[in-house]
Amino acid sequence: xxxxxxxxxxxxxxxxxxxxxxxxxxxxxxxxxxxxxxxxxxxxxxxxxxxxxxxxxxxxxxxxxxxxxxxxxxxxxxxxxxxxxxxxxxxxxxxxxxxxxxxxxxxxxxxxxxxxxxxxxxxxxxxxxxxxxxxxxxxxxxxxxxxxxxxxxxxxxxxxxxxxxxxxxxxxxxxxxxxxxxxxxxxxxxxxxxxxxxxxxxxxxxxxxxxxxxxxxxxxxxxxxxxxxxxxxxxxxxxxxxxxxxx
Amino acid sequence: xxxxxxxxxxxxxxxxxxxxxxxxxxxxxxxxxxxxxxxxxxxxxxxxxxxxxxxxxxxxxxxxxxxxxxxxxxxxxxxxxxxxxxxxxxxxxxxxxxxxxxxxxxxxxxxxxxxxxxxxxxxxxxxxxxxxxxxxxxxxxxxxxxxxxxxxxxxxxxxxxxxxxxxxxxxxxxxxxxxxxxxxxxxxxxxxxxxxxxxxxxxxxxxxxxxxxxxxxxxxx
Numbered sequence: 001x002x003x004x005x006x007x008x009x010x011x012x013x014x015x016x017x018x019x020x021x022x023x024x025x026x027x028x029x030x031x032x033x034x035x036x037x038x039x040x041x042x043x044x045x046x047x048x049x050x051x052x053x054x055x056x057x058x059x060x061x062x063x064x065x066x067x068x069x070x071x072x073x074x075x076x077x078x079x080x081x082x083x084x085x086x087x088x089x090x091x092x093x094x095x096x097x098x099x100x101x102x103x104x105x106x107x108x109x110x111x112x113x114x115x116x117x118x119x120x121x122x123x124x125x126x127x128x129x130x131x132x133x134x135x136x137x138x139x140x141x142x143x144x145x146x147x148x149x150x151x152x153x154x155x156x157x158x159x160x161x162x163x164x165x166x167x168x169x170x171x172x173x174x175x176x177x178x179x180x181x182x183x184x185x186x187x188x189x190x191x192x193x194x195x196x197x198x199x200x201x202x203x204x205x206x207x208x209x210x211x212x213x214x215x216x217x218x219x220x221x222x223x224x225x226x227x228x229x230x231x232x233x234x235x236x237x238x239x240x241x242x243x244x245x246x247x
Numbered sequence: 248x249x250x251x252x253x254x255x256x257x258x259x260x261x262x263x264x265x266x267x268x269x270x271x272x273x274x275x276x277x278x279x280x281x282x283x284x285x286x287x288x289x290x291x292x293x294x295x296x297x298x299x300x301x302x303x304x305x306x307x308x309x310x311x312x313x314x315x316x317x318x319x320x321x322x323x324x325x326x327x328x329x330x331x332x333x334x335x336x337x338x339x340x341x342x343x344x345x346x347x348x349x350x351x352x353x354x355x356x357x358x359x360x361x362x363x364x365x366x367x368x369x370x371x372x373x374x375x376x377x378x379x380x381x382x383x384x385x386x387x388x389x390x391x392x393x394x395x396x397x398x399x400x401x402x403x404x405x406x407x408x409x410x411x412x413x414x415x416x417x418x419x420x421x422x423x424x425x426x427x428x429x430x431x432x433x434x435x436x437x438x439x440x441x442x443x444x445x446x447x448x449x450x451x452x453x454x455x456x457x458x459x460x461x462x463x464x465x466x467x468x
Contacts, residue, residue: 035442078461126418133415140411153465154398158412161394161458168419 005082007224014217021214028207031097033096035200043197050197052110058205062212063131064166066096070138071163074156084220086152089111089159090142095212097135104128115179124180127165134162250335251343258347262316269351272313273359279305280363287444290370296365299377299428305363306356306381313352314396314409317344318463323402328467331334336461342452345386345393345459353385376431376441380424382432383444390451390459391416420447 036054043050068090077085107125108118119125138155145151173182184193193201263267283301284294294301306467321327360381364374395412401403427440 057287126422130415130418133411137411137415140408141398141402144399144404144408148401150401150465153468154462156403157394157458157462157465158398161416208249 004079005084007083009226010084010223014221017212018217019220021210021217022188025207025210025214028203028210032200032203032207040196040200041194046114050109050115053197054105054200055206056103056106056110057105057201058208059099060128061205062208063096063100063128065102065209066092066099066212067135067163067166071094071166073158076161077152078156078160087220087223088216089156090152090223091216092212093135093138093142093155094219095215097139099134099208099212100128100132100135103185104132109146116178120179122179123176124169126170127169131165131169134165136157138237188209248339250333250339251346254330254335254343255347258344259350262347262351267352268313268316269355269400272309272352273355275304276305276356276359277363279308280366284367295368295370295373295432298364298369299373299423299432301367302360302363302369302377302385303381303421303428305416306360306385307388307421309356310352310385310392310409311413311417313348313390315406316352317348317393317396318466322466327400327463331413331464331467337463338456341393341397341459341463342371342390345389345455348353348392349386349389353381353389356385357381360420370432372434373428373432376437377428379441380427380444383441383448384420384424387420387444387448388417390448390455391420393459394455394462397459397466400463400466404448416432420444423447 011139032054036051040051042048070089073085073089073092077089078084090167104125107128112118138158141158142151142155145154173180280301283297287293287297321330325337331337333340358377360377361374364377369377381449394412395409395416398412399409402408422441423444427444430437430440
């Protein structure tokens, strides 16, 4: 892992991964959405509304996954002071927040026909809402300082502290008797879901993950480029290097 | 241990000399509670139903508003840097600061809460459980707040920012604190909620000094 702490090496690798991630994301999301919306059976209880699941469930997975990635990157940036880990955490936050919002909104749209209400204050929904606020707090804290390095360090500590919420989200449906249904996929006796529904679900999950990698790489490269531009500007302003010729 | 008692004594002495600060927090607490009957309507039935929630939420807000007291003046006059450089472990020092914060804000809130319970028509069984739940919960608030308060030192609009950081972390404490009182009012068992609250307090006491110390170090670095 320490090999990729070198920004130059990271940029080279990221440039090579980016088109593949983009292609995989577009392919999986395209095929997955086709399966999800057209060529999978309606549920025997829920009818056509079950199709919301293919957008909602992977988004909720990604919401947690992105937070864990962000916290792990923050921890390694606190421990080893890796610049790239810092960037990874910073790039993950908005993507994770977007996935969390998507999970909340689609869940609300799904809850109206199924539960008869847009929102209930059960443990799963509340803990995901808290996750959303943790993302927002992370982003706000990062931008609250004049010195970006200070913001990155403060936000990294917050990300590590907030990771305590992730197991609460994961196990809230087992610990409390909630309206939200328990996990159907990660069970000891195998997934409780038919292959015709499992295929689009997993395709969507893969597509979301590739989308996340794609977006994170774009954001990280942009951030690195911005740092470089700032350094060049600073050097020009302080007069250490001759200013470029006006054309 | 010396570091703990010395810091605690210093913080308490500062709080006493500055005076009034604790009183202001309690006044804010009382004012917020008093706003609810005016806002939600004065029917005793409604008030006794949501009274525990009102008191807990107001205590949360009062604790949050007083968080800047933990480090802000030390940060401004440079004594925080001296505390970081002192031979006593910083973890112990922030633990002492959190303890002092609880003694000067959490404890007065607990003392004031039975009176507010009376104003809100809270029943006697609920009142006793509420006192226990506040006693277990407010120290956890101070401990968690010690992390967030250090994170926002020197930030732009730190006051607004701290609420965004702190309130999500306060939510579990609020849920179990109010849950215990509600269970008692419904004459159900309230032991589980109080035990979870105690577990949260122990967890916060064990872990938050490390996080708070790391947060203080990055603030003065």
